[in-house]
Amino acid sequence: MSTPTMPPRSAHHAEARDSVPAPRGPAGVIRRHPLVAFFVLAYAASWLAWLPYVLSGDGLGVLNFRFPRLLGDSQIPGVLPGAYLGPLGSALVVSAITGGRDGLRRWRQRLFRLRVGGWYWYPIVLIGVPVLLVGGTMALPGAAASLRAPSLAVVAGYLPLLVVQVLTTGMAEEPGWRDFALPLIQRRHGASLGTLILGLVWGCWHLPLFFTSWSLGGTRPDTAHWWITVGTFLLMAVAISYLITWVFNHTRESLPVALLLHASNNTVASLVLPELFADTHESWMLTAGVIGYGTVAVILLIVTRGRLAYRGPRD
Numbered sequence: 001m002s003t004p005t006m007p008p009r010s011a012h013h014a015e016a017r018d019s020v021p022a023p024r025g026p027a028g029v030i031r032r033h034p035l036v037a038f039f040v041l042a043y044a045a046s047w048l049a050w051l052p053y054v055l056s057g058d059g060l061g062v063l064n065f066r067f068p069r070l071l072g073d074s075q076i077p078g079v080l081p082g083a084y085l086g087p088l089g090s091a092l093v094v095s096a097i098t099g100g101r102d103g104l105r106r107w108r109q110r111l112f113r114l115r116v117g118g119w120y121w122y123p124i125v126l127i128g129v130p131v132l133l134v135g136g137t138m139a140l141p142g143a144a145a146s147l148r149a150p151s152l153a154v155v156a157g158y159l160p161l162l163v164v165q166v167l168t169t170g171m172a173e174e175p176g177w178r179d180f181a182l183p184l185i186q187r188r189h190g191a192s193l194g195t196l197i198l199g200l201v202w203g204c205w206h207l208p209l210f211f212t213s214w215s216l217g218g219t220r221p222d223t224a225h226w227w228i229t230v231g232t233f234l235l236m237a238v239a240i241s242y243l244i245t246w247v248f249n250h251t252r253e254s255l256p257v258a259l260l261l262h263a264s265n266n267t268v269a270s271l272v273l274p275e276l277f278a279d280t281h282e283s284w285m286l287t288a289g290v291i292g293y294g295t296v297a298v299i300l301l302i303v304t305r306g307r308l309a310y311r312g313p314r315d
Contacts, residue, residue, distance in 0.1 A: 030097045035184045038094045039201055042176055046086030050208050053078035059212040059219055071164075075214055080168055086205070087176025095180060110179045116251035125247065125257055129264040130272060136292030137277055137284060146279035154275045161271055165263035174259040177202050178248055186245075192306035195245040196238060203237030216283045225283075232286040239293035240265060242308065246300050249309035265289070 030037040053059055057066040058074045067074040095103040116122075137143050177198065185194035207230070211219050216229055240261075248258045269285045277284070300308060 027097050030094055034094050034098045035181060035188070038090050038176065038181055041090035041093065042086040043205060045089055046082040046205060047208055049082030049085050050079070050212075053082075054208050054211045073213075076168070078212065079209060079214060080172060083169065083172035087173045087180075088171065091176040091180035107175075107179060110183075110253050110255045111175055112256070113252060113254040114256055116254040116257055118251075121247065121251050121254075121257050122260065125261045126264055129261060130268045132292030132296060133265070133268045133273060133285070133288050134276065136288035136290070136295075137273060139291050140284055140287060142279075143277050143284070146277050148276060148278060150272065150275045154271060158267065158271060162263055162267045165266045166259060169266055170259040170263040173202075174255055174262055178244060178258045179255045182245065182248060183253065186249075186310050187312075190306070191245055191249065191304075191308040191310035192242075192301060195241050195308065199238035199241030200234065202241065203234040206233070206237075216286065229283055229286065232283070232290060236286050236289035236293060239290055239297045242297035242300060243293055245310075246304070246308045249311075 052063070053067060053074075055062040056078070057064065058078055067078040070076040091107065092104070095107040099106065138147070181198055182194070185198050188194065189197060209215060210226070210230055210233075211221075213219070215226075220226055244258050244261055247261055248254065251257045269289070273285050273288065
């Protein structure tokens with residue numbers, strides 16, 4: 001989510017075309033359409049890898065086996081391999097094809113850009129995400145009456161789980177969606193439209209998982225609750241994408257801060273909210289995200305006039 005303005009030649013694909021001879025065949029198509037190629041490869045790799053999980057007893061039950069449970073859940077062996085192969089693996093492949101060593105270097109620089117022009121961005125993310133999700137939940141009917149103090153186990157487990165989320169979900173997804181795709185899509189479509197497109201693509205990438213135990217709406221699409229859960233999830237994905245873009249642009253395109261925001265969201269949603277609001281339905285976590293992140297997204301779009309701190313390509 002860039003401040004100094006650099007000439008167009010600084011963009012990923014523009015530099016890549018100058019530094020690497022144009023190949024033919026699939027590699028040539030990828031070089032001409034790096035963003036579309038990344039989306040297609042990310043979907044194909046993840047969805048194929050997730051197919052056994054979807055068909056297993058942890059999903060539709062077509063195949064008579066279940067995935068092993070790690071840390072009390074089957075999602076780590078069932079979901080993570082496909083997540084790593086998809087966004088992370090596709091970003092690596094497309095960066096190598098379109099830019100060679102230089103393309104991989106630019107992608108890697110954002111991946112480890114810890115100096116973000118202000119130390120305060122890290123506490124803003126770490127504190128802001130819980131505030132938005134708790135505030136969004138408080139806006140739901142009956143939520144305030146069920147509010148209670150978190151247990152010591154939740155307080156003690158927050159940072160360890162946050163680290164796990166950074167190394168798993170965060171590292172699997174954000175090097176692709178934000179490190180690779182966001183700079184390209186902002187250059188082509190601008191910050192507001194580009195974020196809308198990327199948020200929808202990112203959200204829809206999760207769709208096969210709604211047929212597994214990962215889904216809060218269950219595995220049956222013939223119920224209204226299932227469709228409502230999918231729709232609410234897509235709205236939340238778009239809403240939080242605007243916040244991630246704004247943070248990414250403000251922090252010199254630092255992936256660690258954007259990744260921390262994503263990981264913080266998952267940690268609060270899975271650990272903190274169920275403890276604070278024990279009597280509310282777990283699917284309310286998605287609605288809380290739509291309310292909290294959506295409110296901030298509207299404010300940011302108005303205040304920044306849709307630019308979300310984007311001032312042109314950099315690197």
